[in-house]
Amino acid sequence: xxxxxxxxxxxxxxxxxxxxxxxxxxxxxxxxxxxxxxxxxxxxxxxxxxxxxxxxxxxxxxxxxxxxxxxxxxxxxxxxxxxxxxxxxxxxxxxxxxxxxxxxxxxxxxxxxxxxxxxxxxxxxxxxxxxxxxxxxxxxxxxxxxxxxxxxxxxxxxxxxxxxxxxxxxxxxxxxxxxxxxxxxxxxxxxxxxxxxxxxxxxxxxxxxxxxxxxxxxxxxxxxxxxxxxxxxxxxxxxxxxxxxxxxxxxxxxxxxxxxxxxxxxxxxxxxxxxxxxxxxxxxxxxxxxxxxxxxxxxxxxxxxxxxxxxxxxxxxxxxxxxxxxxxxxxxxxxxxxxxxxxxxxxxxxxxxxxxxxxxxxxxxxxxxxxxxxxxxxxxxxxxxxxxxxxxxxxxxxxxxxxxxxxxxxxxxxxxxxxxxxxxxxxxxxxxxxxxxxxxxxxxxxxxxxxxxxxxxxxxxxxxxxxxxxxxxxxxxxxxxxxxxxxxxxxxxxxxxxxxxxxxxxxxxxxxxxxxxxxxxxxxxxxxxxxxxxxxxxxxxxxxxxxxxxxxxxxxxxxxxxxxxxxxxxxxxxxxxxxxxxxxxxxxxxxxxxxxxxxxxxxxxxxxxxxxxxxxxxxxxxxxxxxxxxxxxxxxxxxxxxxxxxxxxxxxxxxxxxxxxxxxxx
Numbered sequence: 001x002x003x004x005x006x007x008x009x010x011x012x013x014x015x016x017x018x019x020x021x022x023x024x025x026x027x028x029x030x031x032x033x034x035x036x037x038x039x040x041x042x043x044x045x046x047x048x049x050x051x052x053x054x055x056x057x058x059x060x061x062x063x064x065x066x067x068x069x070x071x072x073x074x075x076x077x078x079x080x081x082x083x084x085x086x087x088x089x090x091x092x093x094x095x096x097x098x099x100x101x102x103x104x105x106x107x108x109x110x111x112x113x114x115x116x117x118x119x120x121x122x123x124x125x126x127x128x129x130x131x132x133x134x135x136x137x138x139x140x141x142x143x144x145x146x147x148x149x150x151x152x153x154x155x156x157x158x159x160x161x162x163x164x165x166x167x168x169x170x171x172x173x174x175x176x177x178x179x180x181x182x183x184x185x186x187x188x189x190x191x192x193x194x195x196x197x198x199x200x201x202x203x204x205x206x207x208x209x210x211x212x213x214x215x216x217x218x219x220x221x222x223x224x225x226x227x228x229x230x231x232x233x234x235x236x237x238x239x240x241x242x243x244x245x246x247x248x249x250x251x252x253x254x255x256x257x258x259x260x261x262x263x264x265x266x267x268x269x270x271x272x273x274x275x276x277x278x279x280x281x282x283x284x285x286x287x288x289x290x291x292x293x294x295x296x297x298x299x300x301x302x303x304x305x306x307x308x309x310x311x312x313x314x315x316x317x318x319x320x321x322x323x324x325x326x327x328x329x330x331x332x333x334x335x336x337x338x339x340x341x342x343x344x345x346x347x348x349x350x351x352x353x354x355x356x357x358x359x360x361x362x363x364x365x366x367x368x369x370x371x372x373x374x375x376x377x378x379x380x381x382x383x384x385x386x387x388x389x390x391x392x393x394x395x396x397x398x399x400x401x402x403x404x405x406x407x408x409x410x411x412x413x414x415x416x417x418x419x420x421x422x423x424x425x426x427x428x429x430x431x432x433x434x435x436x437x438x439x440x441x442x443x444x445x446x447x448x449x450x451x452x453x454x455x456x457x458x459x460x461x462x463x464x465x466x467x468x469x470x471x472x473x474x475x476x477x478x479x480x481x482x483x484x485x486x487x488x489x490x491x492x493x494x495x496x497x498x499x500x501x502x503x504x505x506x507x508x509x510x511x512x513x514x515x516x517x518x519x520x521x522x523x524x525x526x527x528x529x530x531x532x533x534x535x536x537x538x539x540x541x542x543x544x545x546x547x548x549x550x551x552x553x554x555x556x557x558x559x560x561x562x563x564x565x566x567x568x569x570x571x572x573x574x575x576x577x578x579x580x581x582x583x584x585x586x587x588x589x590x591x592x593x594x595x596x597x598x599x600x601x602x603x604x605x606x607x608x609x610x611x612x613x614x615x616x617x618x619x620x621x622x623x624x625x626x627x628x629x630x631x632x633x634x635x636x637x638x639x640x641x642x643x644x645x646x647x648x649x650x651x652x653x654x655x656x657x658x659x660x661x662x663x664x665x666x
Contacts, residue, residue: 002084007192016049020051023036025200026198033055033058038080039166047074050069054067081164095137104166105165105167107166110160111160111181114155140159158547159175160174173240178552180532185237191254195246211663211664215493216233220384227529228525234660267553287548291548292544298404299403300406304333304409307570307574311580314350330401332359332403333358333359335362336363337362341597361393361397384648385649387598405542410524410528412546412570415552416573417560418570419523423446424514425464426560428509429510448567463507464509486626494665607637614630
């Protein structure tokens with residue numbers, strides 16, 4: 001797990017200092033090593049250099065990519081790659097990056113893990129390829145030599161890399177199937193093309209002038225949505241989406257970003273009963289966890305006490321015990337002093353069942369505001385709620401415990417229909433099919449199992465089936481976002497005020513269609529953004545077994561009733577984990593995750609502090625937020641409006657504009 005950077009210049013220029021600045025900004029992503037390679041002249045002659053964090057042994061190795069001591073700038077540089085290393089696989093200097101093939105013709109800077117690297121290595125060795133390291137980085141290089149750009153189809157992992165093929169004059173930069181690892185793109189006014197793991201790496205480049213992207217800011221503030229398109233909240237900065245790549249000549253890159261999609265999520269059809277589905281899921285999920293336990297450093301797990309993280313912990317426990325190292329398992333959990341937000345009792349059930357070494361943290365509100373500038377800097381963009389603070393503290397706890405890798409449960413709720421929001425298409429589908437009796441039974445079961453009132457069920461159904469002209473006033477009536485809120489200044493932003501979720505299939509009678517949208521466009525991309533930044537801020541790698549593409553394709557192909565029926569969510573997971581999970585966890589229906597008591601903080605414990613922060617955000621927003629934002633806050637405090645995360649989004653937005661010195665849209 002690392003931080004990467006790449007520069008491509010239309011005219012020869014000394015890029016050494018710029019690429020080093022880009023990697024220095026993200027030292028947190030890779031404190032274990034650094035390196036750059038500069039390409040010069042018409043033949044792209046490559047010269048690798050080290051830095052302050054480069055291991056001394058790397059300079060004296062015989063590797064083709066061994067760095068040199070700095071000897072002044074390369075005046076005629078046309079390209080550069082930079083790397084910061086977090087050593088997880090092959091801790092020796094042979095894992096140094098940027099890395100090249102033995103002939104020095106293909107170079108790569110890479111962030112991520114290829115979990116099936118051992119299997120691919122064996123296959124490549126049978127084809128005659130020779131390796132000098134034990135790293136998965138070299139597996140990518142050799143796989144590219146063997147299979148070209150189709151090599152990514154064979155990778156089971158999370159990755160973002162930039163590969164330069166000097167002989168072909170080609171650039172190939174790819175992001176993993178679901179976008180677990182980030183890759184951003186920016187072109188300066190002078191034509192300098194930059195790629196990076198984090199947006200903040202562009203701030204050190206000439207021509208950087210941060211401006212608000214009006215549409216993305218509106219979608220975030222009003223709808224609570226971002227990372228749903230290739231654009232970011234910074235005007236002119238875009239990202240590769242999950243499953244996309246840049247693939248073209250170096251000359252092409254000077255004109256445009258030659259982007260294509262290399263992966264399309266295709267559900268795998270399933271024919272069979274629940275037992276067959278549960279058996280197949282167990283096999284796939286166990287193997288996904290097994291692959292993600294591969295590391296040359298300690299591996300632990302996030303544990304919220306919910307069904308998803310508990311399943312990971314318990315399956316990992318069985319695998320580790322069978323390997324004789326079960327006593328080495330560590331878990332990390334965020335708890336709360338307020339009982340209704342605390343899952344410590346659920347966590348302790350899993351801890352007692354597995355005998356793991358458990359670590360706990362209780363996130364504090366006062367410290368949150370002290371750390372808000374740092375969190376904003378690491379996140380790159382505003383974030384949606386204070387639950388990120390709980391996640392931040394969990395990864396901080398892991399770092400302080402010297403555990404470098406954590407397994408986490410992102411993606412499970414979307415794949416297994418775990419959110420209450422899935423009741424909307426579920427009810428709508430039954431309504432459209434005129435299955436009135438089944439619909440009534442499901443509504444009753446939702447009330448019994450999830451305390452979902454009949455009024456709430458009616459709202460879910462109405463939101464899914466009513467035409468948009470009726471849906472808009474209904475949303476305002478129930479406290480949901482309106483298309484044109486009173487607290488935003490339209491004159492300061494240019495945006496389309498339509499609900500962006502409609503384009504992704506949220507107004508649907510198909511739960512699987514909504515799951516697909518959440519997995520590829522809305523929920524999961526945001527969660528992955530936050531997870532990556534919070535983990536890497538503490539030099540910790542996060543691995544996500546539920547987003548193994550085999551698991552995802554299998555679950556997306558299951559009939560909906562194997563995931564949600566009789567108002568019971570995650571049916572196949574519950575059946576698959578019978579005998580593996582403690583029964584109180586396997587059968588629990590409530591859901592929290594790593595949450596904070598934000599509503600209590602806002603309405604009771606620290607309302608004045610939140611009001612001060614909101615006033616600061618209004619002032620910092622350069623007119624985007626109107627003073628009437630404070631009226632909304634007062635209405636929430638007074639109970640005239642229901643609580644939601646809008647107040648925090650406004651606060652986070654204002655702090656982001658301050659921290660990155662963002663100017664108005666142009």
